[in-house]
Amino acid sequence: MNRTVKSEVNQSKNEPLIFEIKGNSLDDGPGIRTVVFFKGCPLSCVWCHNPESKRRERELSYDKKKCVGCDTCVGACPEKALDRGLPGFVNRERCSLCLKCAEVCPSGALSAVGNRMSVDEIVREIEKDVPFFENSGGGVTLSGGEPTLFMDFASRLAARLKKRGVSVLLETCGFFNCDTFMKMLYPHLDMIYFDIKLFDGAEHLRLCGRPNDVILANFAKLYRKYRQGGTEVLPRVPLIPDCTATEENLSAIADFLRKLGVKKIGLLQNNPLWFEKNEMLGRSTDIETGSMRAWIDREKMERIRSLFKGIEIV
Numbered sequence: 001m002n003r004t005v006k007s008e009v010n011q012s013k014n015e016p017l018i019f020e021i022k023g024n025s026l027d028d029g030p031g032i033r034t035v036v037f038f039k040g041c042p043l044s045c046v047w048c049h050n051p052e053s054k055r056r057e058r059e060l061s062y063d064k065k066k067c068v069g070c071d072t073c074v075g076a077c078p079e080k081a082l083d084r085g086l087p088g089f090v091n092r093e094r095c096s097l098c099l100k101c102a103e104v105c106p107s108g109a110l111s112a113v114g115n116r117m118s119v120d121e122i123v124r125e126i127e128k129d130v131p132f133f134e135n136s137g138g139g140v141t142l143s144g145g146e147p148t149l150f151m152d153f154a155s156r157l158a159a160r161l162k163k164r165g166v167s168v169l170l171e172t173c174g175f176f177n178c179d180t181f182m183k184m185l186y187p188h189l190d191m192i193y194f195d196i197k198l199f200d201g202a203e204h205l206r207l208c209g210r211p212n213d214v215i216l217a218n219f220a221k222l223y224r225k226y227r228q229g230g231t232e233v234l235p236r237v238p239l240i241p242d243c244t245a246t247e248e249n250l251s252a253i254a255d256f257l258r259k260l261g262v263k264k265i266g267l268l269q270n271n272p273l274w275f276e277k278n279e280m281l282g283r284s285t286d287i288e289t290g291s292m293r294a295w296i297d298r299e300k301m302e303r304i305r306s307l308f309k310g311i312e313i314v
């Protein structure tokens with residue numbers, strides 16, 4: 001294989017699948033935004049609210065609530081991978097992802113997650129939303145999954161959007177090579193939403209699949225840069241009951257942020273539907289998640305807010 005071909009193969013290997021482009025979002029940054037969801041993440045948080053974003057590869061989703069029980073799909077499957085006797089209906093070992101079942105399903109219960117899209121195609125798709133950005137102070141949010149896992153692609157996309165006059169916000173788990181990030185993606189960003197989940201390194205490794213030292217160091221670096229006039233960085237903490245939303249964890253995060261001079265934080269309410277989404281993809285975990293599948297009630301929320309004294313909650 002000559003060098004050119006080899007580099008093209010490597011390049012295409014690191015092109016992301018996009019699992020959704022969602023317009024009219026009011027929850028992913030200022031104004032009305034269009035969110036581009038990248039598929040693939042270096043972390044593997046047990047409670048991930050977008051579990052369809054965890055793996056880079058395409059997946060088959062089965063939504064039992066949409067299924068009308070016609071079994072048309074069962075006859076269409078060449079691998080005999082659909083079996084009513086299985087708890088999740090799809091035998092993932094046998095499934096070759098040919099998607100013949102999704103093609104014949106009349107209700108959309110079976111569907112593919114993840115599409116290959118070029119930067120041009122994404123920009124074209126976003127173009128129709130530009131007037132909404134202009135009127136609301138919104139823009140595009142790169143989310144996932146983890147866009148920095150595809151640094152070259154994400155930076156090309158962000159640069160194109162900036163050239164079009166569109167504001168770009170990155171939602172990140174913070175697990176990336178900071179030097180590469182600063183060189184490639186940072187110059188094209190207007191804002192960064194940076195998730196901090198667990199302060200204890202061992203717990204982070206157990207529940208998110210990676211240690212958190214790189215994440216905390218990256219946050220500190222980016223926040224110092226922001227204080228010197230760089231791109232705004234907003235830390236955000238997902239509130240998962242009995243997991244991230246403990247007094248011990250939140251107090252430790254609050255102390256860390258205060259030392260860096262952080263003035264604002266986002267607290268993300270838990271949405272227990274994450275568990276159903278996992279089932280749709282045939283995922284399971286060895287970790288007991290029962291108590292993580294609850295809403296944070298108002299009283300608990302008030303207690304949590306008091307832990308961040310001196311930091312504005314936005």
Ligand code: SF4
Binds near residue numbers: 071073
């Ligand atoms: S074809 Fe669709 S609606 Fe019919 S049984 Fe299969 S998944 Fe359910």
Ligand code: SF4
Binds near residue numbers: 060076080082
């Ligand atoms: S994607 Fe293909 S192999 Fe997999 S369950 Fe559907 S029809 Fe069967």
